Structure formats: C-alpha cells, structure tokens
Amino acid sequence: DTAVSQTPKYLVTQMGNDKSIKCEQNLGHDTMYWYKQDSKKFLKIMFSYNNKELIINETVPNRFSPKSPDKAHLNLHINSLELGDSAVYFCASSLPEAGVTQYFGPGTRLTVL
Amino acid sequence: AQSVSQHNHHVILSEAASLELGCNYSYGGTVNLFWYVQYPGQHLQLLLKYFSGDPLVKGIKGFEAEFIKSKFSFNLRKPSVQWSDTAEYFCAVNAYNAGNMLTFGGGTRLMVKP
Numbered sequence: 500d501t502a503v504s505q506t507p508k509y510l511v512t513q514m515g516n517d518k519s520i521k522c523e524q525n526l527g528h529d530t531m532y533w534y535k536q537d538s539k540k541f542l543k544i545m546f547s548y549n550n551k552e553l554i555i556n557e558t559v560p561n562r563f564s565p566k567s568p569d570k571a572h573l574n575l576h577i578n579s580l581e582l583g584d585s586a587v588y589f590c591a592s593s594l595p596e597a598g599v600t601q602y603f604g605p606g607t608r609l610t611v612l
Numbered sequence: 613a614q615s616v617s618q619h620n621h622h623v624i625l626s627e628a629a630s631l632e633l634g635c636n637y638s639y640g641g642t643v644n645l646f647w648y649v650q651y652p653g654q655h656l657q658l659l660l661k662y663f664s665g666d667p668l669v670k671g672i673k674g675f676e677a678e679f680i681k682s683k684f685s686f687n688l689r690k691p692s693v694q695w696s697d698t699a700e701y702f703c704a705v706n707a708y709n710a711g712n713m714l715t716f717g718g719g720t721r722l723m724v725k726p
Binding site: 503530589601 | 646656657702712719
C-alpha cells in the first residue's frame with residue numbers, strides 16, 4: 500500500500516506550458532511538502548503545508564502554486580514552464596511536530612524542452 | 613539559516629570495506645539530524661535519525677551515525693558495505709526553531725563494487 504504517491508512519474512513538456520503534479524498521502528499526516536531535486540541531486544524545500552495552510556514558502560517563483568484541496572493532497576501547479584524548471588519534484592508528508600520523519604513520494608521527473 | 617555540508621560527493625568502495633560519510637551543519641541551537649538514502653530510481657527513505665539522548669544512533673541495514681555536538685557533525689558509518697548499498701545518501705538537519713523544515717546536504721553518491 501503506497502504511503503505517498505505522485506502522478507505523473509514522468510512529465511515532458513514544452514517551454515511556456517502549464518502543468519500540474521499531484522500528490523496524495525494515506526498516512527493521516529497533517530503536513531505535506533514539495534521538494535525540488537536538481538540535476539546535481541541537490542534537494543531543496545519549496546513549500547510546506549499544514550492542514551491545508553501554507554507554512555513555508557521558500558524563495559520560489561510565483562509561477563509555482565501549491566494547492567491543497569484537503570489534508571491528504573498537495574498538488575503543485577506550474578505556470579509558464581521554463582527550461583530551469585527541469586528537475587525531479589518530490590512530495591513528502593509528516594506529522595506536524597519538529598524533528599519527525601518525513602515520508603517521501605517516488606518523485607516526478609519534469610523535463611522542459 | 614542553517615546549512616548542511618557533505619564533503620564527499622562521490623565514494624567508491626569494494627564490498628566488505630568500511631564506510632564513513634561526513635556531514636557537518638551550521639546552526640548553533642538544538643537540532644534534529646537525519647540520514648536519508650535514495651536507491652537508484654527510488655524515492656528517499658529514512659536510514660536513521662537523531663532526536664535526543666544517546667548520540668550514537670543505529671539505523672536500518674547496519675548503518676549507524678554519531679552526533680558530535682562540539683564538531684557540528686553527524687557522520688554516517690557502516691562497518692562492511694554491500695553492493696546493494698549503492699545509492700545516494702543525504703544528510704538533513706531540522707533546526708529547532710524551523711518547525712519541521714528540513715535542510716539537506718548536497719548528497720554523497722556511493723558506489724560499491726562487487
């Protein structure tokens with residue numbers, strides 16, 4: 500039974516397009532995250548949501564907009580895709596307390612042509 | 613803001629060799645420390661974490677890490693690696709005043725030769 504799932508696994512698109520990545524967790528966690536892993540494997544947090552409310556928004560272009568319809572889902576919508584957006588995007592979830600384990604999804608490899 | 617450094621970017625070992633991967637962080641306050649592993653084509657999984665108490669932490673698959681507060685370090689060790697340990701290893705820090713935000717190091721790619 501998959502704990503944190505993401506769709507799609509691969510996404511290839513043209514510059515300027517708008518795309519969405521979906522994330523769902525069945526762990527009953529209140530907190531969900533989006534991370535970006537670049538081509539050098541460097542992993543950086545983008546957003547954190549707790550119970551559908553934005554907690555952390557690191558320096559991310561406003562072309563990226565997370566949407567949380569309920570606490571089990573945190574989708575990432577990206578407008579006007581750019582070449583530099585090519586990366587692997589990981590969703591994660593955890594309990595809300597500090598220091599708890601974050602559980603990661605399988606990642607979505609986005610390639611912008 | 614906290615930062616995490618992993619000085620070994622690529623490590624190549626033969627099976628049965630001992631492993632130590634370095635991790636240093638910069639933050640003067642209380643921290644929680646993690647090691648995550650990413651096997652080829654897979655998602656990140658927790659290897660072990662330090663929250664409080666005994667600074668020597670044991671994780672899954674024979675891994676352990678030691679928190680040395682005076683050195684701001686949390687190095688990962690395994691006495692005898694296996695081919696199946698080939699993966700990318702990430703150290704991460706959660707500063708006590710940062711909620712549950714994790715700051716990751718740049719990762720260390722470990723290749724174990726059979």
